[in-house]
Amino acid sequence: MPRVGVIVNPIAGMGGPLGWKGTDGHAQADLLAAGGAARAHERMTQALVQLRPVEGLIVETAAAGMGELAARSAGLTYRIAYTPGRGETTAMDTRRLAAWLSDSGVDLIMFAGGDGTARDVLEAIGSTTAVLGIPAGVKMQSGVFATGPAVGGALATAFLAGAAQTINAEVVDLDEALYAQGVVASRLAGYLRVPQRRGDLQGSKVRPESDPTSVAGIGEEVVRRMRPGVVYVIGPGTTAKAVMDALELPGTLLGVDVVLDGGLLQKDTSARSLEAAIDKREHAIVVSPIGGQGYVFGRGNQQISPAVLERTAKNSISIVATLAKLATLQGRPLRVDTGDAALDHRFAGFARVVTGVGRDVVYPIGT
Amino acid sequence: MTSARTPSETPAFHQARWSEPLIMTLGSPGRRGVMPPRTSEKVAGNLKEALAAVPPDLRRSEAPDLPELSQPEVVRHFTRLSQMVLGANVAVSLGLGTTTMKYNPVIHELITRSSKLADIHPEQDAETIQGTLEIIYRLGEYLSAISGMDRFSLQPGGGSQGILSNALTMRAFHAARGEDSVRDEVVTTIFSHPADAAAPAMAGYKVVSLYPDERGFPSLAALEASLSERTAGLFITNPEDTGIFNPEIDRFVQAVHDVGGLCVYDQANANGSLGIVRARDVGFDMCHFNLHKTFAVPHGCMGGAVGAVGVTEDLAKYLPTPTVTFDGDRYSVTASTPESIGTLRAWFGNVHSIVKAYAWITTMGAEGLKTAARMSVLNNNYLSKAITSIPGAGVSFAAANHTPRLEQTRYTWEELTAGTGVTSTEIHDRVLDFGVQTYFTSHHPWVVPEPFTLEPAESYSLEDLEEYASVLRAVATEASLDPMLVRTAPHRGAVAHHVVPSSPTEPAMTLQAFKRRRASKASP
Numbered sequence A: 001m002p003r004v005g006v007i008v009n010p011i012a013g014m015g016g017p018l019g020w021k022g023t024d025g026h027a028q029a030d031l032l033a034a035g036g037a038a039r040a041h042e043r044m045t046q047a048l049v050q051l052r053p054v055e056g057l058i059v060e061t062a063a064a065g066m067g068e069l070a071a072r073s074a075g076l077t078y079r080i081a082y083t084p085g086r087g088e089t090t091a092m093d094t095r096r097l098a099a100w101l102s103d104s105g106v107d108l109i110m111f112a113g114g115d116g117t118a119r120d121v122l123e124a125i126g127s128t129t130a131v132l133g134i135p136a137g138v139k140m141q142s143g144v145f146a147t148g149p150a151v152g153g154a155l156a157t158a159f160l161a162g163a164a165q166t167i168n169a170e171v172v173d174l175d176e177a178l179y180a181q182g183v184v185a186s187r188l189a190g191y192l193r194v195p196q197r198r199g200d201l202q203g204s205k206v207r208p209e210s211d212p213t214s215v216a217g218i219g220e221e222v223v224r225r226m227r228p229g230v231v232y233v234i235g236p237g238t239t240a241k242a243v244m245d246a247l248e249l250p251g252t253l254l255g256v257d258v259v260l261d262g263g264l265l266q267k268d269t270s271a272r273s274l275e276a277a278i279d280k281r282e283h284a285i286v287v288s289p290i291g292g293q294g295y296v297f298g299r300g301n302q303q304i305s306p307a308v309l310e311r312t313a314k315n316s317i318s319i320v321a322t323l324a325k326l327a328t329l330q331g332r333p334l335r336v337d338t339g340d341a342a343l344d345h346r347f348a349g350f351a352r353v354v355t356g357v358g359r360d361v362v363y364p365i366g367t
Numbered sequence B: 001m002t003s004a005r006t007p008s009e010t011p012a013f014h015q016a017r018w019s020e021p022l023i024m025t026l027g028s029p030g031r032r033g034v035m036p037p038r039t040s041e042k043v044a045g046n047l048k049e050a051l052a053a054v055p056p057d058l059r060r061s062e063a064p065d066l067p068e069l070s071q072p073e074v075v076r077h078f079t080r081l082s083q084m085v086l087g088a089n090v091a092v093s094l095g096l097g098t099t100t101m102k103y104n105p106v107i108h109e110l111i112t113r114s115s116k117l118a119d120i121h122p123e124q125d126a127e128t129i130q131g132t133l134e135i136i137y138r139l140g141e142y143l144s145a146i147s148g149m150d151r152f153s154l155q156p157g158g159g160s161q162g163i164l165s166n167a168l169t170m171r172a173f174h175a176a177r178g179e180d181s182v183r184d185e186v187v188t189t190i191f192s193h194p195a196d197a198a199a200p201a202m203a204g205y206k207v208v209s210l211y212p213d214e215r216g217f218p219s220l221a222a223l224e225a226s227l228s229e230r231t232a233g234l235f236i237t238n239p240e241d242t243g244i245f246n247p248e249i250d251r252f253v254q255a256v257h258d259v260g261g262l263c264v265y266d267q268a269n270a271n272g273s274l275g276i277v278r279a280r281d282v283g284f285d286m287c288h289f290n291l292h293k294t295f296a297v298p299h300g301c302m303g304g305a306v307g308a309v310g311v312t313e314d315l316a317k318y319l320p321t322p323t324v325t326f327d328g329d330r331y332s333v334t335a336s337t338p339e340s341i342g343t344l345r346a347w348f349g350n351v352h353s354i355v356k357a358y359a360w361i362t363t364m365g366a367e368g369l370k371t372a373a374r375m376s377v378l379n380n381n382y383l384s385k386a387i388t389s390i391p392g393a394g395v396s397f398a399a400a401n402h403t404p405r406l407e408q409t410r411y412t413w414e415e416l417t418a419g420t421g422v423t424s425t426e427i428h429d430r431v432l433d434f435g436v437q438t439y440f441t442s443h444h445p446w447v448v449p450e451p452f453t454l455e456p457a458e459s460y461s462l463e464d465l466e467e468y469a470s471v472l473r474a475v476a477t478e479a480s481l482d483p484m485l486v487r488t489a490p491h492r493g494a495v496a497h498h499v500v501p502s503s504p505t506e507p508a509m510t511l512q513a514f515k516r517r518r519a520s521k522a523s524p
Helices: A028-033 A040-049 A068-073 A091-103 A115-125 A149-160 A176-180 A212-225 A238-246 A271-278 A306-310 A323-327 A341-347 B041-052 B071-083 B106-113 B126-147 B159-176 B195-202 B220-226 B249-258 B313-318 B351-388 B414-420 B424-434 B462-481 B483-487 B511-522
Strands: A003-008 A058-062 A078-082 A108-113 A131-135 A164-174 A186-197 A231-234 A257-260 A263-266 A283-287 A295-297 A317-320 A334-336 A349-356 A359-366 B151-153 B185-189 B206-210 B231-237 B262-267 B286-290 B307-311 B323-326 B331-334 B409-412 B451-454
Touching: A003 A040, A003 A068, A003 A091, A040 A068, A040 A108, A040 A131, A040 A149, A058 A068, A058 A091, A068 A078, A078 A091, A091 A108, A091 A115, A108 A115, A108 A149, A115 A131, A115 A164, A115 A186, A131 A149, A131 A186, A149 A164, A149 A186, A149 B414, A149 B483, A212 A238, A212 A317, A212 A349, A231 A238, A231 A271, A238 A283, A238 A317, A263 A271, A271 A306, A306 A341, A323 A349, A323 A359, A334 A341, A349 B220, A359 B220, B106 B351, B126 B151, B126 B286, B126 B307, B126 B323, B126 B331, B126 B351, B159 B195, B159 B231, B159 B262, B159 B286, B159 B307, B159 B313, B185 B195, B195 B206, B195 B231, B206 B220, B220 B249, B231 B249, B249 B262, B307 B313, B351 B409, B351 B451, B351 B462, B414 B462, B424 B451, B424 B462, B424 B483, B462 B483
Parallel strands: A003 A058, A003 A108, A058 A078, A108 A131, A231 A283, A283 A317, A295 A334, A317 A349, A334 A359, A359 B206, B185 B206, B185 B231, B231 B262, B262 B286
Antiparallel strands: A164 A186, A231 A257, A257 A263, A349 A359, B151 B307, B286 B307, B323 B331, B409 B451
16 A cells, blocks of 8 residues: 655745745744744645545654644545654654654655755655655755645656656755855755656656766766866766766765876865865866756855866866756756856856767856 | 537547457468469479579578468458557647648559559669659759759658768768868757757767757857857757747858858758748758658658758769769669768668659649648647637747747646646647547657647648647646546557656567567566
């Protein structure tokens, strides 16, 4: 019998209408006092309604606002697997519930929340169980979310029927405390296993790292274009890591590596070490935009600092992405946000994006 | 009011569904469909001599493993299979955008089955097939007049091979100037046919694809960003899959010429521009037509197609061979020329397709071709009005581009999907339940979300258009009221669900391969 775990972050999205950047670190009482309205459970209800036709479905969830409410509103059979402590629920409750659901072997975990919730789920379960995000947060940069509740519910139904497979999708972790002060400090937190409909690559619009064969092709192509004596800075993410794989070097999935003449110069480097590595040497940078958002620099790869970028010629930057990943941008330009407007402006225009063996796409970069 | 059939008026459609085994498993040893008379002794004697000439290692040692069936069993088998196909003879197929499904006159079948064509052989002496050579030659002349190009070859067996021919011609041109090693990139667009990237890649080129801007086609600035001394040329479709005509096409051609590249117009589907825009007049150096699209030749199920390639006088020497030439009196065959890119397939190409296209052009006449183009654009815009009145359906790039689309339109179900969870792929499968051919979604990548692409060519009637629009309207309504009904479709088709293979090696294309696959799965 199909079993689906449901997690609702009851305060997700409440800060949005208030003009807050997010709700991490905020108490529910503050949000309610400020006039925030709970909407996450409604979003989850809209998604779960789509699961009504699934025969024998059992929802495993937590009491009250963490899922029970949504499962009941949607008219589904549910079991309370976890009861949070008295008072408000916290990120710890999300993590505990996610871990329990994963350990109990549910077929799929659906959560309603934002990037913070995705990060909590990731920390609790890694890539063990398939997960699908129902968007309910203030801002969502991670690629684990369906485009809307109904689409998410339909995708979950397809997955339970065996008509969808899973892909690895990015979870992006943004420091909300800094973000609220206008400083963007995000990193790639990791990857969750997310359902994607078979034969329908962009159908779900969860942001795909996509087809592994084309990612591997990108790695081969970048290596083919490498020149001796040039220092190559390889950014984070699975697409860029394919370059390390093609070089048969141990890469850092979430960090920045440096290679020279086919050998590893620095692994998981810092801004300072990187600046030293390129000092007085010809260098090039290989980066992949964050799926769905299109940031090439300034999000998730701050090790490649403005000081490095200032010394990098535009044509020494190889942007790598599959066609499927570019399609998730829906025509929006790639973006650069280094915190230095003049530097950002230097990258504006058109860039060549390596999309496979012998294949480039000319794509606009805005600022 | 027209007499269009609407889904509510149509008695519930259901396709035939036979439990029909593979023909290899039917019949019984010794059973025969036809019993031919015994060969005369004289013929048998001659045959023995001929067989003796076949080298021993090429001779078959045992009889071929063929199915043994009676004639009624064979007729029944194939009739049943044909009933499980929703082909153009039983269903309106205007949904298959980008493929230019139009009426293929039945009289063309009679002409091409005539013994004057069916019983000749390309190796016959040219003197004995003057009529066929004349048709091949004159069709080339017609296509030159239609495109403005100077010379045509009808040899390529399909659109992709036509593009490959043009890519090889491009290489030959640059090689003759000693620039082949420097000029290693071709430029195309995301919405041009994927073969405009794939065929040049097969010819050894790196491919740079341009993304559309908010108007639905690439800006001149994007093109200029892609051009350099490495540019060998441009391969572009116009209008692209979206039905949007790039109005800056002449400036595109100029920009590519300015860096020393050649320009190739992919006119596989020329239905919207036939008799209105000529490739050469825009400045293109090469083009190709799919006779099996625009020129009313049936799509051959991987069979008889022609990707006719046209080039300027300067490039004519590179065309594939053999070619048919005319000295003012007699037609003759030139087997090879020193600078030709070579032979892409045996003999002159698919001659039956050539004859059908020739018959269509001569029947239509110059004005008729122009009328076909205008009717196809009118049909498309009439249909577009009906489709956009369906809640949840929209035209791609409509926000920033209000110009009417030409002969086809890429639409989007994005709004419907957001509201119902039902995707374009699922609607695609449900359409079949109404007894019309389903639609084409889009080539990959899906730049337009939840896409579908319709192309009502000139030969569809007003009733056909309204029937198709009413089917889509009915399915969109179902998506809102009963999404599961749509998501589990088709319900009334011959095949319950299509299976998308997970890898190119998964499908078994022959019985032998199927048996091997099954054996390897059975054993641990």
